[in-house]
Amino acid sequence: xxxxxxxxxxxxxxxxxxxxxxxxxxxxxxxxxxxxxxxxxxxxxxxxxxxxxxxxxxxxxxxxxxxxx
Amino acid sequence: xxxxxxxxxxxxxxxxxxxxxxxxxxxxxxxxxxxxxxxxxxxxxxxxxxxxxxxxxxxxxxxxxxxxxxxxxxxxxxxxxxxxxxxxxxxxxxxxxxxxxxxxxxxxxxxxxxxxxxxxxxxxxxxxxxxxxxxxxxxxxxxxxxxxxxxxxxxxxxxxxxxxxxxxxxxxxxxxxxxxxxxxxxxxxxxxxxxxxxxxxxxxxxxxxxxxxxxxxxxxxxxxxxxxxxxxxxxxxxxxxxxxxxxxxxxxxxxxxxxxxxxxxx
Numbered sequence: 429x430x431x432x433x434x435x436x437x438x439x440x441x442x443x444x445x446x447x448x449x450x451x452x453x454x455x456x457x458x459x460x461x462x463x464x465x466x467x468x469x470x471x472x473x474x475x476x477x478x479x480x481x482x483x484x485x486x487x488x489x490x491x492x493x494x495x496x497x
Numbered sequence: 498x499x500x501x502x503x504x505x506x507x508x509x510x511x512x513x514x515x516x517x518x519x520x521x522x523x524x525x526x527x528x529x530x531x532x533x534x535x536x537x538x539x540x541x542x543x544x545x546x547x548x549x550x551x552x553x554x555x556x557x558x559x560x561x562x563x564x565x566x567x568x569x570x571x572x573x574x575x576x577x578x579x580x581x582x583x584x585x586x587x588x589x590x591x592x593x594x595x596x597x598x599x600x601x602x603x604x605x606x607x608x609x610x611x612x613x614x615x616x617x618x619x620x621x622x623x624x625x626x627x628x629x630x631x632x633x634x635x636x637x638x639x640x641x642x643x644x645x646x647x648x649x650x651x652x653x654x655x656x657x658x659x660x661x662x663x664x665x666x667x668x669x670x671x672x673x674x675x676x677x678x679x680x681x682x683x684x685x686x687x688x689x690x691x692x693x694x695x696x697x698x699x700x701x702x703x704x705x706x707x708x709x710x711x712x713x714x715x716x717x718x719x720x721x722x723x724x725x726x727x728x729x730x731x732x733x734x735x736x737x738x739x740x741x742x743x744x745x746x747x748x749x750x751x752x753x754x755x756x757x758x759x760x761x762x763x
Contacts, residue, residue, distance in 0.1 A: 437545040458546050462557055464589035471585045489545065491586050495527070495556050496542025496572050497517030497657065497684075497706030 435487045445484075450477040456490065463492050503702050505679050506595060506627030506648035508566070512536045513696070514726045515568065515681070517706025521715060524559040530709055530719035531565065538566045540597055540704065542573070543583045543590065568629065570597040577616045584621055596621060597651070597683075597704075599631035607657040607684075611638045615645065622646035631683050634664075636671040643676045650676055651683035651704060654695060658707040660687030663695050673699045689718075689725035696729025697737075 432445040436456065443455055449465055449472050465472045466489040472480050482488070503510040515538045521527035531539060539560060560567065569587025574580040577600060584596045600617055602610035609632050621628045627648040632638055634652040642650050652672055655661035662685060663669060673680055679701040686692055686705040695703060703726055712718035 437548060439548075456546075456548050457550060458548070459555065461555075462590045463546060464543075464586040466582065466586060469582060471589045473589060489586070490548070491543050491590065492546045492555070493541040493557060493567065493569060493587070493590060494544045495517070495519040495521065496570050497519045497540055497704075497710075 432482055432484045434482060434484065437488070437490055443482075445482075447482045448478055449480045449482065449488075452482060452488065453477065453490065458490050459492060463490060465490055503679065505629065508595075508627075510537050510566075510702075512538070512723070512726075513702040513730060514692075514723050515540065515702060515704040516709060516719065516722075517704075518542075518556055518560070519706055520710035524554065524556060526715050527556075527710070528559040530715045531560070533716045534709075534719040534723040536723070537564060538568055540568045540570050540706065541587075541591075542570055543587045566595070567591050567593065568595050568597050569593065571599050571617075572597075573601070574599070575601050575610070575613075577613045577620070580613070580617045581620055584617075584626060585624075588626065594625060595627045595629065595648070597629050597631065608653070609633055611635065614638075615641060618642055618645045618647055629681065634668040634672065636668055636675055639672045639680075640675045643678045647678060649679040649681050649701075651681045653684040654682050654691065655685030657684040659685055660708060661685050662687055662691035663698075666694070666698055669695065669698050669700065686722070689721040692722050692725035693729035693732070696726055697733050699733050702726075 430445040431442045432447045433442050467486050503513045514534055514536055516536045517540045569591055571580040571583040574583050580600045598617055600610050600613040602608055611633055614632055618628050618630050622645055629649040629651055630642050630647045631651045639650045654663040681702040681704050682695040682700045683704040686708045692703050709715050709719045
C-alpha cells in the first residue's frame, strides 16, 4: 500500500493511497457542510473531489466558516 | 420601519443592517442578537477546519440560513493573492457569489491596502463575484471600485473594532455624491448614534460586528443598532429642516397675553 504524504492545514501527515480529495475528507472526518478544499492553491470544486487524486507532496487546505466581521 | 429595501448585486434585503458573527460571548447570544436586529445578512470568515475533532458545535448551526444570507469575508488577508484564495474558498464552501472583500494594509490600524483592494476587486468581478468591498473613506478610491464593478462600496467610518464612529463625514458625503452603487458603512461603529449619523448622511446600509458583539448586552445593543439604522434612514429621506441661528417658536405668538421682554436700546 502506497503512503501519500501531504501537508494538510499546515501539518504534514501520511495517508494510505490511492487517495482522492473525497477520501481524504473522509479520513480526516471533516464536516460535510460548508467545507472547501484547496490543493496547491487551487480550489477543488465539490463535483471533482472524487476524481481529483492526490499524488503526495501537495499542500492541502480544508476550510470552513467561522465567526467574523 | 422603512418600507423600501436594500438591493445589492440584484438581491433584495429587508434590513439595511448587516451584522458580523465574530467575538460574541457565545453562539446563543449571537443568534439572539441577530434575531433582535432582524438582520437578513451576516458576515462569516473563512478559516481552517479544526482537524483535532475537539471543536464544539459549528457557528453555522446557530444561523437560520433559510432566512439569513451568509456573506463570506476575506478578513485577515494582507495580499491580493490571499484575498482571492479566501474569496474562492468562501464561494466554494457556501455556494454564494457574494463576498465581502477586505485586503488589509497594516495589523495595527487594520486599514485597507487600497491598491491591493483595487487589484482584487478587478479580478473577483471578472470571476463573477458580487463584490462588497471594504475600503478607506477616500472618495477617489471608492469611485474607482464602483467603476470596476463592485456590487457595493463599503468605506470604513474608522478603524475596524475601534468604536470611533464616523471620523470624516465630509468624505462620506463626497462618496455618496459620486457613487450610484450602494454605499455601506463598514467598520468603526461604537454605538447607535454612529449608525444614525451615517444613515442620515445617506448611506444605504451599515455593516458592524464589534459594537454589538462586545457590548455588555449584545442583544439589546443589536436592537438599538437596528432601530438607529431605520431612524437614520427615515430621517434622511424625510427632508430635514434647515439649521437656523435663531429660534423659531412652535406655539403661536398671536393671541398671547404675555409681551416679549424688551432688551437693548430701541
